Amino acid sequence: MxxxxxxxxxxxxxxxxxxxxxxxxxxxxxxxxxxxMFATSVICAVINEENEIALLLQNYVSTESHVCVAGIMKPGERAEDAAAREIYEELGLSVQELRYVESYPYEKKGMLMLGFRADVRKQDFVLSGEVDAAEWVLLSDAPKMLRKGGIAWQLVRRIIRETERGNG
Ligand SMILES: [Zn+2]
Incomplete structure (x- = not known):
C-alpha cells in the first residue's frame, strides 16, 4: 500500500x-x-514421516486447485509461531520441526509470503471451518495438484529438489 x-x-x-x-x-x-506497507504471511508445506504433504481444498480460494496451509501474520508475532498456529488452526496438527525455506513476494495482493517446511506426525486432520477438505498426498504427486507457477507450487517444487539432493 x-x-x-x-x-x-x-x-x-x-x-x-x-x-x-x-x-x-x-x-x-x-x-x-x-x-x-504490505502484509506478511506464512505458507507451509506440511509433511509427514511417509513423505506425504497435506494439501487443502478451500473453495473460497479455488474449487479446482489444492493449496497449502497459509495465513497472515499478526502484529508482534514471530513467523515461526504464525506457521505453527496456522497449521494447528487449519489442520489440527502439532509441528515437530519447522524450517524456513524461502520468501515469495506476491505483488497481486501486496503481500510477502514466508515459506516454511513443517514436519509433523501422520494423523487424521481436524479441519477448521475455513478448510473444505484436506488429504495426504505423496510429495512427488503434489505439484500437479497445485496451481502451476503459484507460490505453493514453487515452495513444493523447491522442497522436492532439496529432498532429491539429500538422497543423492
Ligand atoms: Zn499524519
Whole structure:
C-alpha cells in the first residue's frame, strides 16, 4: 500500500527524499515518513514421516486447485509461531520441526509470503471451518495438484529438489 494520505491523521502526504530510500511519502503534520506497507504471511508445506504433504481444498480460494496451509501474520508475532498456529488452526496438527525455506513476494495482493517446511506426525486432520477438505498426498504427486507457477507450487517444487539432493 502506497500512502497518499497519512493513516494516522489523514493529512495529504508529500514526497520527501529519505536517505538512500529515495522519495518517500511524508506526513508534515506527524513529521514521519510513510514507507509502502504490505502484509506478511506464512505458507507451509506440511509433511509427514511417509513423505506425504497435506494439501487443502478451500473453495473460497479455488474449487479446482489444492493449496497449502497459509495465513497472515499478526502484529508482534514471530513467523515461526504464525506457521505453527496456522497449521494447528487449519489442520489440527502439532509441528515437530519447522524450517524456513524461502520468501515469495506476491505483488497481486501486496503481500510477502514466508515459506516454511513443517514436519509433523501422520494423523487424521481436524479441519477448521475455513478448510473444505484436506488429504495426504505423496510429495512427488503434489505439484500437479497445485496451481502451476503459484507460490505453493514453487515452495513444493523447491522442497522436492532439496529432498532429491539429500538422497543423492
Ligand atoms: Zn499524519
Amino acid at each position: 502506497h500512502f497518499i494520505y497519512c493513516p494516522h491523521c489523514g493529512t495529504k502526504t508529500v514526497e520527501r527524499r529519505i536517505g538512500d530510500e529515495g522519495l518517500i511519502p511524508y506526513c508534515e503534520s506527524c513529521k514521519m515518513p510513510l514507507f509502502d
